[in-house]
Amino acid sequence: MKPVDWSEVREPTIPEFISVSRETEERLAIYADLVRKWQSSINLISPKTLPDLWTRHVLDSLQLFALRREPAIWLDMGSGAGFPGLVTAICLAEAGEGWVHLVESNNKKAAFxxxxxxxxxxxASVMPVRIDAAVESxxxxxxxxxxxxxxLADLLSHSAPFAARNPAIELxxxxxxxxxxxxxxxRDLWAFDLVEHKSHFQDGSVILEIGNLKKSN
Structure with a gap:
């Protein structure tokens, strides 16, 4: 089978409900191309999802920006290839506000x-450490x-130290x-407010919006 020439790939249009500028769309296309190029040497994403990179990973991550557009100081845990944290950071570039701290302990992925x-x-900036080591810095x-x-229970445990400092934090x-x-x-371990946002791109998947995180009594 002839290898795919990724330089000839044209990304699908971003749905209107997400609504980003042409400049942001171009930045996202550059990012997607970098994922494809680095994938041959680093396992950034599951190889079987590479042909569907734009919908499966980029657009799926972009839903978060559509839900939470206001610039904020973000922590993206276990960033890996950058989904969704780097996608959010790309969207923030045009606004010139907000920041994403990408926490990724794998040095090769951090380099990517x-x-x-x-x-x-x-x-965005990259912290090549484990999540618990990033709390104080x-x-x-x-x-x-x-x-x-x-x-989810583990993610809430990782988030708890940050919630202790800022009770208004959003997950x-x-x-x-x-x-x-x-x-x-x-819920056996944690009390929290929850809103479920159904995915537009992955059947049965959701983005969980969690607030008011506290340890259960």
Whole structure:
């Protein structure tokens, strides 16, 4: 089979309900191209999802910006290839406000994230450490994101130190088909307000908007 020439790939149009500028769309296309180029040497995403990179990863992550457009100081946990944190940071570039702290302990993935920031002008920085090691060195975080990282209860545990400093913190967590069971399990340990936003691109998936996070009595 002839290898795909990714330089000839043209990204699909971004849906109107997300509504980003042409400049942001171009930045996202540069980012997507970088993911494809680095994928051959680093396993950034599941190889089987590479042909569907734009919808499966970029647009899925862009939903978060559509839901939470106001610039904020973000923590993106376990950033990996940058979904959704780097996508948010690219969207913030045009606004000139807000920031995303990308926490990724894998040094190779952290190197990719730095390259992507440099090429796209994203409003982000990379911390190549584990999440618990980042608590003391980050400023007050206003919003937290994570995608395909860990069970919900674990994500809430990672977020708790930041919530203790800022009770108004918002958590925006991408979850798949088994999210309802994860929510039930998490409520055994945590109390929180919850809004479920259904995914426009992944059947059965959601973005969980969580606030007022506290340890259960």
């Amino acid at each position: 994230l730095r390259q992507a920031i440099s090429k796209t002008g994203a409003r 980050l400023p007050d975080i206003e919003a937290v994101s994570a995608r395909a990282l860990a069970p 925006w967590l991408h979850k798949g088909l088994d999210y309802a069971e994860e929510v039930r399990s998490a």
